[in-house]
Amino acid sequence: MGRLDGKVIVLSAAAQGIGRAAAIAFAKEGARVTATDINGEKLKELDGVKGIRTKVVDVTKKDQVEALAKEHDHVDVLFNVAGYLCLFDFNHIIYEYEHKEQSSFFFLNMCIQPQLCYNSKIPIPYSYRIFSTIGGVVNRCVYSTSKAAVIGLTKSIAADFLEQGIRCNCVCPGTVDTPSLRGRIQAQPDPEQAYKDIMARQKTGRMCTAEEVAHLCVYLASDESAYVTGNEHIIDGGWRL
Template sequence: MRLQGKSILITAAGQGIGRASALACVREGAQVIATDIDATLLESLASEAQGLATRVLDVRDGAAVAALAATLPALDGLFNCAGHVHDGSILDCDEAAWDFSVDLNVKGAYRMARAFLPGMLEKMARTGGSGSVVNMASMASSVKGFPRRFVYGTTKAAVIGMTKAIAADFARQGLRCNALCPGTVDTPSLRQRIASAADPIQAQKDFIARQPMGRLATVDDITPQLVYLLSDESRFVTGQAILVDGGVSI
């Protein structure tokens, strides 16, 4: 059990990568607190994993994030998975769309890290252990530009910058912070984007065509890297943008 005894909180755990990550961490022995804005999705998740704790949480609500941090024991790991993919160029991104994506994709991770880091650092100092924060970024970021991913790519580039800054500030205290950068993953979010396209069949073909491996990633392609980054196996890895993109960035 690679995460035995570790307490790990995951945001956006109701579906997609977040859900798969919560289940993978439970299988590896972690005590998982799964959060999501959707209570129904959390109920479904809890039915699949005995002992998994769930909390309804909107990471855009700073007071709610702070209140949750005050009620939970100190964490060993935090996976900031919550995010939104806006479709469009800068000309399609008005200030409301910009503000929403920045608030969720960047400030959501900032709020969570700022609220939970003090407890993590205190626990590490007291026990001599280590801690890990993993932020969800993307290959669409400072790594590579993609059409119609203007504000998404901008926010994920910011997440990578934030990750490196946190890593630099706390490396000597034993805290690791890394960014996970997936390729195109077959999730409910992607399926919604495909369904909303003018030609869904062509949209799916286009998503697959940009993957050198010739297929979309599955959530099970992503979760092993997440487990590694949260485990002690990655004890000398910090400040990195870890690509799991099927070769897109080559």
């Protein structure tokens, strides 16, 4: 038997990177997965994977999220992977941001997370997962702040719904080698130097893989973590040490 046999899992940002790796890992362990993303073309690459159903959803659009909720009688695990890191935030400090840019970060990285769960009334009898980072990153002020807020949100949701049997945890990765990261590196004025700067802070000498993060997600989605809630689960290769 798979570790997730019979579980219904819905996740966002599943077209590539960590979301894609998690969707595949969940399905391999027997879950019935609804994988969503705004990138329909990339999302199609998951079509045909046993256990995965794909659907194009923009999680910033309330009507689309509500439509997704109506398709499910219940959800065992909701994994919110969607987030936002624009090129502007690759190398800036606090006073270089405009209010509009700060609002965009917080809206997508923090505010839409409860919207998926609450506003759309997705019935979740078991677990709720969100995706986050921990610690401060040099020249990444607003992004780091928005993700720190997700940790607070995780603990609040866990406390509010503990007695209802709903668990909430967040995953806090270090630098993960994803197409998104590679794209941001290539968009820098000096991609080679940008890559060197990133590698210089990797204490293990390499970046994390999306599959490594997915292994942790499988554990959190399984009954093996039944006594785990309200925690940030760090997978950063010792970056914070």
